[in-house]
Ligand SMILES: *[C@@H]1O[C@H](CO)[C@@H](O)[C@H](O)[C@H]1NC(C)=O
Ligand SMILES: *[C@@H]1O[C@H](CO)[C@@H](O)[C@H](O)[C@H]1NC(C)=O
Ligand SMILES: *[C@@H]1O[C@H](CO)[C@@H](O)[C@H](O)[C@H]1NC(C)=O
């Protein structure tokens with residue numbers, strides 16, 4: 047018998063024990079890389095697909111500073127992500143001709159998805175998960191697959207998945223039911239990196255904005271996508287007050303502004319000039335929305351900053367500031383003013399009751415009544 051045959055069992059056991067003590071054998075089991083299967087599901091609706099992706103949202107405290115930096119797009123990837131968002135907005139029956147730009151081709155896929163109820167969508171989505179979490183978490187972007195399916199020039203977005211519960215599902219359902227032009231959902235909970243943002247510094251010392259909060263940090267790819275959507279809309283059909291808006295769905299806790307079921311804002315607070323903007327006789331999207339939501343939900347309190355002292359006015363929302371005339375390089379430090387505000391930004395804070403699937407049809411009626419049909423339709 048050869049000497050090595052005698053020695054092998056012992057050597058293997060020692061090696062195994064040694065590796066186990068070092069944790070090297072167990073570690074690969076906790077880093078399972080998988081294809082995300084949501085968009086390939088042929089027996090699901092768009093709402094199912096949105097809920098399926100929602101489960102991959104990067105969770106609270108997931109990132110260290112180092113893993114956060116590794117998950118951020120580099121300069122080229124960020125440009126390519128914006129190009130991808132723009133190319134989806136141009137889609138008209140040619141979703142499958144989109145070629146994902148090289149620097150993000152190993153991260154994002156573009157898929158034509160057919161809802162079991164009939165409508166078709168063009169979906170840009172991340173395709174790899176690690177241990178059940180998006181490998182990057184830059185976000186999900188969806189448009190109708192053809193232009194004739196666009197009924198309203200409105201863009202729906204959910205910046206706070208997993209935190210403002212049910213807002214991704216609500217934004218997805220309302221995008222579909224109103225024939226909106228686009229749907230954007232962040233892939234990270236706002237607390238995914240618990241390090242504080244160095245973009246917007248809150249005025250209250252009891253508030254913390256985290257690096258992965260796309261409402262308050264311009265480094266989040268959700269912000270770049272939002273900016274691209276706005277630029278596209280302005281460069282193509284424009285954004286007239288009668289028919290167009292950029293809408294963010296948020297959710298508030300039960301103890302936050304408890305008497306407001308919904309609190310609507312265009313990103314202005316309640317300085318005298320701002321209150322005048324909300325209360326003057328000029329027709330504005332936010333005022334029409336309030337009127338139609340009150341008709342749809344007659345027993346709820348639906349307020350503007352001019353009606354309520356709720357603090358959730360969104361004056362420090364970075365995309366809101368951009369829409370409201372602040373130069374991009376100044377949206378971290380500077381708030382907008384009543385002289386600059388455009389009215390195109392619609393920020394909706396809601397109690398949980400307003401986010402339930404049972405009230406989607408009332409919501410749909412209110413949005414359809416608020417916005418005139420798409421200019422291009
Ligand atoms: C694998 O996952 C563990 C925690 O689950 C993490 O500490 C480690 O860095 C991961 N390894 C790689 C290569 O991502
Ligand atoms: C496809 O979607 C349906 C509806 O959400 C779900 O019940 C089913 O489990 C999904 N199938 C797969 C393979 O994920
Ligand atoms: C992470 O970065 C932030 C600033 O960006 C810093 O305040 C914090 O101390 C860092 N955390 C660690 C653990 O290095």
Ligand SMILES: *[C@@H]1O[C@H](CO)[C@@H](O)[C@H](O)[C@H]1NC(C)=O
Nearest residue numbers: 133136137138140143144145
């Ligand atoms: C899809 O069609 C639209 C409208 O004709 C066009 O503007 C766009 O460039 C096309 N996209 C691709 C990827 O071919």
Ligand SMILES: *[C@@H]1O[C@H](CO)[C@@H](O)[C@H](O)[C@H]1NC(C)=O
Nearest residue numbers: 086151152153154155157173
């Ligand atoms: C997504 O793209 C990658 C890289 O091109 C490819 O390997 C994968 O099969 C694609 N997945 C789907 C569902 O198309």
Ligand SMILES: *[C@@H]1O[C@H](CO)[C@@H](O)[C@H](O)[C@H]1NC(C)=O
Nearest residue numbers: 247248249250251252253254
């Ligand atoms: C926060 O600010 C208040 C009033 O400005 C002050 O009284 C309090 O000490 C501050 N708290 C902390 C933790 O800095």
Ligand SMILES: *[C@@H]1O[C@H](CO)[C@@H](O)[C@H](O)[C@H]1NC(C)=O
Nearest residue numbers: 304305306307345346347348
């Ligand atoms: C509406 O507001 C009033 C007065 O602030 C309050 O008493 C009432 O409970 C609120 N209703 C709801 C449904 O929140």
Ligand SMILES: *[C@@H]1O[C@H](CO)[C@@H](O)[C@H](O)[C@H]1NC(C)=O
Nearest residue numbers: 316317318319320321322323
């Ligand atoms: C704001 O309006 C109130 C009531 O009309 C008035 O008393 C106050 O002086 C105004 N404040 C400023 C800064 O103009």
